[in-house]
Amino acid sequence: xxxxxxxxxxxxxxxxxxxxxxxxxxxxxxxxxxxxxxxxxxxxxxxxxxxxxxxxxxxxxxxxxxxxxxxxxxxxxxxxxxxxxxxxxxxxxxxxxxxxxxxxxxxxxxxxxxxxxxxxxxxxxxxxxxxxxxxxxxxxxxxxxxxxxxxxxxxxxxxxxxxxxxxxxxxxxxxxxxxxxxxxxxxxxxxxxxxxxxxxxxxxxxxxxxxxxxxxxxxxxxxxxxx
Numbered sequence: 001x002x003x004x005x006x007x008x009x010x011x012x013x014x015x016x017x018x019x020x021x022x023x024x025x026x027x028x029x030x031x032x033x034x035x036x037x038x039x040x041x042x043x044x045x046x047x048x049x050x051x052x053x054x055x056x057x058x059x060x061x062x063x064x065x066x067x068x069x070x071x072x073x074x075x076x077x078x079x080x081x082x083x084x085x086x087x088x089x090x091x092x093x094x095x096x097x098x099x100x101x102x103x104x105x106x107x108x109x110x111x112x113x114x115x116x117x118x119x120x121x122x123x124x125x126x127x128x129x130x131x132x133x134x135x136x137x138x139x140x141x142x143x144x145x146x147x148x149x150x151x152x153x154x155x156x157x158x159x160x161x162x163x164x165x166x167x168x169x170x171x172x173x174x175x176x177x178x179x180x181x182x183x184x185x186x187x188x189x190x191x192x193x194x195x196x197x198x199x200x201x202x203x204x205x206x207x208x209x210x211x212x213x214x215x216x217x218x219x220x221x222x223x224x225x226x227x
Contacts, residue, residue: 003083004212010076011201014069021065028058066192067141074138077204081109084215106132117218126207133166134200137190153187
């Protein structure tokens with residue numbers, strides 16, 4: 001099976017889903033800020049910006065779409081690993097139970113494939129920190145803690161590992177840059193911008209492209225001897 005082909009077919013759809021899914025929300029925000037119909041501000045002496053609730057709704061829905069895409073990306077990567085695990089006749093979850101528990105899905109498969117398929121992870125061209133944070137952010141989105149808001153925050157234990165999360169808004173990132181981390185009295189939000197999502201997809205594809213031939217070598221050792 002061409003596992004990489006199916007992985008890339010999924011990432012292609014994720015890209016399309018994000019672009020089409022966020023388009024109407026981007027347009028609402030643009031029209032409100034440009035004061036275009038049907039968001040032409042009426043005369044008012046109220047200090048609150050007009051159409052504020054509509055702007056907030058559109059922005060939150062754009063955020064939700066980004067997190068949905070991140071969850072799809074995490075699932076796609078996990079399916080890639082699981083497919084090769086099955087094809088290689090491995091049982092990574094059982095054999096490396098401690099690594100999966102302590103290091104998560106990416107760390108668990110790194111340990112398993114290094115031991116069982118001879119993968120030298122020091123030569124991996126992909127940014128594994130970003131890839132690991134894809135899974136961590138997905139976990140937070142799929143297990144929210146409050147019904148009062150659609151906002152999702154980074155877990156404290158995840159921030160201990162990644163003090164400056166990749167999936168964080170520019171505003172909150174600026175607080176870290178300026179040394180105002182204490183000003184973040186709440187944990188920073190899981191923010192999936194278009195650029196961050198596309199970067200994450202790119203890194204997952206880099207990882208799987210790099211792994212693909214090595215997985216075939218592990219499945220068919222004669223290939224290496226023949227070469």
